[in-house]
Amino acid sequence: MDFLKSVFTSPAFFGFVGGLVVGLGFFASAVWNHWKTKRELKRYQRHLSDKLEIEAEHVSGLRGKLDELRTENENLRLKVSSGPIQDSAQQLERELEIYARAEKAMVLRAPGFAQAWESAKEAAHEEIREEERGKSLPRRIFRKFFSSTAEPAKQLTVKESEPAAAGAAKPAPTSAEKIETAAETEA
Incomplete structure (x- = not known):
């Protein structure tokens, strides 16, 4: 017993014993931090899976919307490519010459x-003037979408704005005058 007493004293x-207590304290702290880290990791994993x-x-x-827009774009491209697009000035001049003749x-x-032709032509000129002034809805819409720069309304000359005399038939314009008029309205 004396031996045990001497060992314990x-x-x-x-x-x-003091080192063992301190070591157990550090071990308990490490286990606690490990569990805390595991819980935090699980929380982050849930958060990540939800996200x-x-x-x-x-x-x-977004992919569905992109596919929808692609099909719409393809449909519009086909509509535009199938439409009658005049691609050269020579073609326009030829058509104008045919109509003039x-x-x-x-x-x-x-x-x-x-008389009927002149009145119809005057009505068409008036309609074009209204569109060029921006009073026609389709013209305003197309100008917004397809015009890169704002074009001012075309100023008509006295020759273009004069209505045909009521009783007298106006002489038919020449091909050159029609080409000139078409080029002005196209520009």
Whole structure:
């Protein structure tokens, strides 16, 4: 017993027990921090999985919208490519010359055609003037979408703005005048 008493009362034993208590304290702290870190990691994993699910839904929605826009774009491209687009000035001049010759032949051959033609032409000129001033809805819409710069309204000359005399038939314009008029309205 004396031996045990001497062992338990020795300073080395107290140092050993003190070190053991301090070591157990550090071990308990390490285990506590490990559990705390594990819980935090699980929380972060749940947060990450929720975030990935939300982003996956968003990305799938964007992909669907992108596919829809691609099909719409393809449809519009096909509509534009299938439309009658005049791609050269020579083609326009040729068409204008054909119409000028046909008009001249009709004015000479058909009685009463000249008056009806002049009134229809004047109505068309007035409609074009209204569109150029921006008073026509389709013209305003197309100008907004397809015009790169704002074009001011075209100023008509006295020759273009004069209405045809009521009783007298106006002489048919020449091909050069029609080409000039078409080039001005196109520009």
